[in-house]
Amino acid sequence: MRHAAYVFDAYGTLFDVHAAVRRLAERVGPDAQRLSDIWRAKQLEYSWVRTLMGAYQDFWALTEQSLDFAMAAVRLDDPALRADLLAAYWTLDCYPEVPHVLRTLKASGARLAILSNGSPDMLAAAVRSAALENVIDAVFSVDPVRRFKTDPAVYDLVTTGWRLYPDAVSFQSSNRWDIAGAGKFGFRTVWINRNAQPDEYPDLPPHLILPSLEGLLTA
Structure with missing residues (x-):
């Protein structure tokens, strides 16, 4: 030892933080990797900013918020897909x-x-x-x-x-x-x-x- x-x-x-999007890549379409990259980047950014502000929200809330931003950034409006991506994040x-x-x-x-x-x-x-x-x-x-x-x-x-x-x-x-x-x-x-x-x-x-x-x- x-x-x-x-x-x-x-x-x-x-x-693997990209596993959720990878599982649903066909439904996400050609922006799958970009969506996953933005999702992860914003998830971390929100954690740093909220710590600096002293305005804590738990990591699941930030995971949801960052996915919403990522989907908006790639112009993807699909509530069912959003739900499935979030569900997949629980079993990466x-x-x-x-x-x-x-x-x-x-x-x-x-x-x-x-x-x-x-x-x-x-x-x-x-x-x-x-x-x-x-x-x-x-x-x-x-x-x-x-x-x-x-x-x-x-x-x-x-x-x-x-x-x-x-x-x-x-x-x-x-x-x-x-x-x-x-x-x-x-x-x-x-x-x-x-x-x-x-x-x-x-x-x-x-x-x-x-x-x-x-x-x-x-x-």
């Missing part, structure tokens, strides 16, 4: 390596957790859909602190909840801004750079960069 605790971001790290596909990697880390004796912007109900549904209930030891949602990442209070949910020093936690996220925030807090950070994106925040570098979670087993 290399670390006492492995903590994972949920959306984009364990669960996990990335292929996720079950094996998490079970291997669990077998090593490490504690595993999710730390996510997602609402408790959203996260419970995603974990259940991916059959990870017996692997994940805890799911930390931002809901109790009513702020989103990268607010330090979010990362403190783990250290306070598990009574750990930050440097005992290996934190994995596909979001570079999340890695910057977690590193500033004191976590050991692993950026899962699935899409070979250029680096950002050079003053807050990750401890490790991997193309997928698979590399955690040999790092």
Whole structure:
């Protein structure tokens, strides 16, 4: 066991945020990828803006609002499709390596957790859909602190909840801004750079960069 605790971001790290639109791509039409990209971008933008304003709404509300914006941006007016896209977001596909990697880390004796912007109900549904209930030891949602990442209070949910020093936690996220925030807090950070994106925040570098979670087993 290399670390006492492995903590994972949920959306984009364990669960594929584009899976919902991909399942319904034929109904969405030629703007499917653009719709998905806008949906995700606005979902994150709304979380940052609301944290700055102190005007919290839970992540499901932001997911609905950002889909409404994305559909308007691609001029798609289809209430039935909207409902089906939102329903699909509750059961997003996990990335292929996720079950094996998490079970291997669990077998090593490490504690595993999710730390996510997602609402408790959203996260419970995603974990259940991916059959990870017996692997994940805890799911930390931002809901109790009513702020989103990268607010330090979010990362403190783990250290306070598990009574750990930050440097005992290996934190994995596909979001570079999340890695910057977690590193500033004191976590050991692993950026899962699935899409070979250029680096950002050079003053807050990750401890490790991997193309997928698979590399955690040999790092």
